Amino acid sequence: MQTWKTKRKSQNAQKIHKPWKARVAAIIFLLATVVVGFYDFPQAWNQTAGFLKDKVHVSLPTLNEHAYRLGLDLQGGTHLVYEADMKEIPEADRADALAGVRDVIERRVNAFGVSEPLVQTTSTGGAYRVVVELAGVLDVSEAIQQIGETPVLEFKEQGSELDTKPTPADDKKLVELQKADRAAAQAVLLRAQKGENFDELVEEFSIESTKAETKGMILKMTAESTQYPAIAKAVTQYNPKPGTVFWKTVEQGSSMEIFKVTEKTTANNMRLSHILICFEGKQGCSKETTAMEANIQISKLKKEATPQNFSDLAKANSTDPSAATNGGDLGFATSNKYVPAFALAAETLEVGKISDVVETDFGYHLIYKQDQTAIPAYNVQHITMKLSSMTDVLPPASPWKNTGLSGKQLKNAVVEFDQNSGNPHVSIAFDNEGGELFGKLTAANIGKPIAIFLDGTAISTPVVQAAIYGGTAVITGNFDLDEAKILAQRLNAGALPVPVTLLSQQTIGPTLGALSLQKSIIAALIGFALVAGYMIAYYRLAGLFSVIALILYAFLNLVVYRVFDVTITLSGIAGFILSLGMAVDANVLIIERMKEEIASGRDLLSSIHEGFARAWPAIRDGNVSTLVVALVLYVFSASFIKGFALMLGIGVVISLFTAITATRIYMITAFPKQAVKMSWLSGLPKSKKV
Numbered sequence: 001m002q003t004w005k006t007k008r009k010s011q012n013a014q015k016i017h018k019p020w021k022a023r024v025a026a027i028i029f030l031l032a033t034v035v036v037g038f039y040d041f042p043q044a045w046n047q048t049a050g051f052l053k054d055k056v057h058v059s060l061p062t063l064n065e066h067a068y069r070l071g072l073d074l075q076g077g078t079h080l081v082y083e084a085d086m087k088e089i090p091e092a093d094r095a096d097a098l099a100g101v102r103d104v105i106e107r108r109v110n111a112f113g114v115s116e117p118l119v120q121t122t123s124t125g126g127a128y129r130v131v132v133e134l135a136g137v138l139d140v141s142e143a144i145q146q147i148g149e150t151p152v153l154e155f156k157e158q159g160s161e162l163d164t165k166p167t168p169a170d171d172k173k174l175v176e177l178q179k180a181d182r183a184a185a186q187a188v189l190l191r192a193q194k195g196e197n198f199d200e201l202v203e204e205f206s207i208e209s210t211k212a213e214t215k216g217m218i219l220k221m222t223a224e225s226t227q228y229p230a231i232a233k234a235v236t237q238y239n240p241k242p243g244t245v246f247w248k249t250v251e252q253g254s255s256m257e258i259f260k261v262t263e264k265t266t267a268n269n270m271r272l273s274h275i276l277i278c279f280e281g282k283q284g285c286s287k288e289t290t291a292m293e294a295n296i297q298i299s300k301l302k303k304e305a306t307p308q309n310f311s312d313l314a315k316a317n318s319t320d321p322s323a324a325t326n327g328g329d330l331g332f333a334t335s336n337k338y339v340p341a342f343a344l345a346a347e348t349l350e351v352g353k354i355s356d357v358v359e360t361d362f363g364y365h366l367i368y369k370q371d372q373t374a375i376p377a378y379n380v381q382h383i384t385m386k387l388s389s390m391t392d393v394l395p396p397a398s399p400w401k402n403t404g405l406s407g408k409q410l411k412n413a414v415v416e417f418d419q420n421s422g423n424p425h426v427s428i429a430f431d432n433e434g435g436e437l438f439g440k441l442t443a444a445n446i447g448k449p450i451a452i453f454l455d456g457t458a459i460s461t462p463v464v465q466a467a468i469y470g471g472t473a474v475i476t477g478n479f480d481l482d483e484a485k486i487l488a489q490r491l492n493a494g495a496l497p498v499p500v501t502l503l504s505q506q507t508i509g510p511t512l513g514a515l516s517l518q519k520s521i522i523a524a525l526i527g528f529a530l531v532a533g534y535m536i537a538y539y540r541l542a543g544l545f546s547v548i549a550l551i552l553y554a555f556l557n558l559v560v561y562r563v564f565d566v567t568i569t570l571s572g573i574a575g576f577i578l579s580l581g582m583a584v585d586a587n588v589l590i591i592e593r594m595k596e597e598i599a600s601g602r603d604l605l606s607s608i609h610e611g612f613a614r615a616w617p618a619i620r621d622g623n624v625s626t627l628v629v630a631l632v633l634y635v636f637s638a639s640f641i642k643g644f645a646l647m648l649g650i651g652v653v654i655s656l657f658t659a660i661t662a663t664r665i666y667m668i669t670a671f672p673k674q675a676v677k678m679s680w681l682s683g684l685p686k687s688k689k690v
Contacts (some may be wrong), residue, residue: 026669029662033552039063040558042418068561069133071108071118071569071643074517077135079506080144084128085499098128101500105184108614122638130500144502153407155455156400157445170393177388185249185256185385192245198260198381199316204402207255208384209459210486212259216384218480220267228382229257232633235378239264239333258383267377268335271329271370272346275301276320278363284419285363287319298357298364305354319363320419328368334377334440336480338422342367362419363429369593400451400458403441409434413488416474423467424484435471438553443467460487476581520573527577528554531584539591542667546587549662557647569643575630579651582626588657590616608667612660619659 038045042063049060069198072224082105089097101575104120109117109132118133188205192198202216225232230250240246246259278285279294289297297317305313316318316326335343345358411429418425422556430438441450444465449461462475474485532550533545557576561568594611602610630652633645 020280023669025665029552029665030548033548033555035548036552036555036559039557039672040562057680068558069565069567070371070517071133071567071572073508073570074568075135075519076508077133079313079504079508080132080134080502081504082130082132082500083503084130085142085501085521086128094128095123098123098130105132107502122637129503134320144505149592150507151430153410155403155405155441156414156451156453157401157403157441157450158448166394170390174388174390174393177392181256181385181387182249185258188383188385189245189249189258192258192260192383193247198383199244201258202381202383206383206387210483211384213486214482216381217262218380218382220265220334220336221380222267222269222375222377224269224334228257228259229230231380231382232259235261236376239376240378253629254387254389255386256385258385260381261378262381264375265377265379266374268347268372269373271332271344272330273314273368273370274320274342275305275310275314275318275328275366276323276363277301277317277365277491278319283361283416284318292362296359302354302357302366303364305366305368305371307352307354310366329370332371334375339417342422361417376550390602400453401667403437403450405430405434405437405441407436415484416490418476424481425474426484426488427474428475430471435469438471438473439467439469442473516570520570521622524573524577524580528580531580535584535587542591542594543587546584546591546663547665548585548666549587549658550580553654553658553661554580556658557651560650560654561647566646567649571641571644572647575646576649578653579648579655582623582652583655583659585622586615586655587663589618590663604678606666607666612664616660619656623656626652 018108038048047060048394049062051059052058075191080673082101084101086097098121102119106117109119116130120131122129122131159658188201192201198216202211206216208214208216214292218225221228221232221235223232223236228250230252231246234246240261240262241262244261246261250257250259266514275298277289277294277298278287278633279289279291280287281291291596301313301317311329312324312575313455318328320328335347337343339360339362341358341360344364345365346369349355349369351369351372353369355369358365379670409430411431413426413428416424416427444467445464447464449463451458451461453459460475516630528550531672532547535546539546557579560566568570590611593615594607596605597610597614598604630645630649634642636647637645644662
């Protein structure tokens with residue numbers, strides 16, 4: 001009998017031994033909870049880092065406070081539903097036609113400058129629809145006008161040169177036309193000088209194609225501005241007061257300009273140097289360098305760079321072709337010369353300092369600010385009026401003629417920046433048919449303009465410098481970033497493949513969206529607190545371990561939303577809260593199974609293992625069926641329902657991991673073996689076995 005009892009104790013001791021691997025896993029889970037919590041809420045980490053730096057002089061890296069991507073219903077915006085008319089489209093081609101509708105609308109929406117737009121298609125019950133969500137856009141009429149237009153885009157060449165050389169009579173007629181033009185401009189100038197509303201004068205008289213968008217404004221004109229050098233020189237020389245209308249018109253080419261100074265400001269004139277490391281996929285990069293290789297190289301240069309050796313490092317390493325001779329020196333210029341990311345980094349950099357690594361469309365940069373001075377700058381508004389030319393006296397023998405190249409062959413147009421000068425230009429790409437036609441067209445018109453017409457009006461008349469093959473081309477000119485964006489937007493505004501009809505429209509105000517978000521967060525926190533309170537009150541220690549696992553579950557959900565840039569919607573939050581309930585349900589099943597095993601006479605450790613094993617089939621079946629439903633909703637729905645399905649599916653997958661893995665590890669490693677003798681503490685039935 002003595003031998004039997006000794007053997008039994010040995011077996012029991014072996015059962016309650018907690019493996020070191022489980023203890024390590026528990027520590028890792030706890031650390032992971034803290035780490036992902038700080039990642040989800042970087043403000044808390046940054047405040048902690050700032051406190052440690054101030055109090056104990058310990059420097060910790062800070063985290064990027066990247067905001068979560070909110071959907072239309074949480075930040076406000078416009079919700080539009082269009083239906084495509086497929087009557088004239090063969091049934092076999094309708095899916096492709098609907099995709100074409102979506103692509104065109106998406107290009108227009110992107111050109112509209114909307115933050116995180118969403119364009120989705122649905123085709124159920126014979127109805128083909130496109131759902132457009134424009135977060136942050138509250139002017140629904142403007143959005144509808146932008147998306148629903150059906151313009152015709154055409155590329156045209158000149159018919160021929162002027163029939164004859166101008167005669168004295170033609171010269172006299174031109175003088176008369178120009179005299180009338182100058183008189184008309186002088187009359188408008190006098191009205192402006194008398195104080196008439198300049199915006200209304202721009203709207204009535206300016207022939208500038210972008211006046212509806214720009215209102216004739218030119219921002220931060222300095223002495224170095226090249227768009228209107230005479231005016232730039234005059235405003236910086238005479239320093240006029242805001243509201244001053246220039247005393248005379250300025251003739252430039254085939255136009256006359258009337259200028260008004262609206263505001264006096266300043267611009268930073270910075271002398272910068274840079275080191276550029278380009279890599280595969282970046283503009284103008286001819287090297288087959290990967291992003292990782294470029295990052296390693298620029299990080300190494302960052303460690304080595306000083307103001308004293310910056311020029312030498314640029315000459316030896318920079319992929320900017322000019323760096324070999326100028327050491328990366330960009331000279332003095334204001335920030336509007338550079339691309340936005342580069343300009344922002346330069347503006348915030350102290351004189352004499354070298355920036356952190358900056359990524360632009362051209363690659364990775366290090367920026368060294370050698371010097372900076374504040375120079376006068378002016379916001380100027382102008383009216384562009386026509387000044388007749390000889391083509392108005394002797395028009396071409398034939399008008400612009402069609403070439404067969406149209407918006408049907410245009411794939412897209414995007415704004416890019418010249419790698420050396422930083423000036424904006426518009427890059428266009430054609431499909432195979434369009435690329436071949438464009439190559440022949442440019443070869444036949446070298447030195448001549450090829451005009452781009454939208455709805456019968458020329459929006460750009462670039463001159464062909466050389467034959468262009470390959471299906472891509474660049475339109476350059478003396479235009480600023482806004483003008484380049486507008487040109488790209490108009491090029492992309494090709495005709496829709498099929499007619500579309502607006503079925504419904506809805507506008508959600510930002511105040512309502514913010515209120516919905518606030519209430520959703522409060523509801524989620526209250527729900528979590530109630531669930532946690534119930535679990536701890538009813539299941540005591542076992543419930544506490546479940547709540548710790550649920551905290552990890554919530555943090556992991558937020559990590560997935562940030563890493564994969566998931567759009568958080570009101571319905572998506574409902575899906576998350578529903579998945580939280582399922583995660584709790586899994587823990588309840590596990591604990592109830594453990595209670596049954598302990599009641600049957602098992603010890604704690606074997607009850608934990610057996611409880612998880614017996615609860616798993618029910619947990620698996622319930623979660624898999626929910627995942628199937630979420631998948632069906634995601635595939636066959638759109639808009640808010642899709643957001644609900646996505647966040648529900650993410651929550652279910654994560655809840656399976658935390659309930660089966662994290663909770664189990666916590667219970668194996670941290671459950672006191674004597675607690676099973678105290679049901680008031682453990683939440684489990686009393687047991688003599690430990």
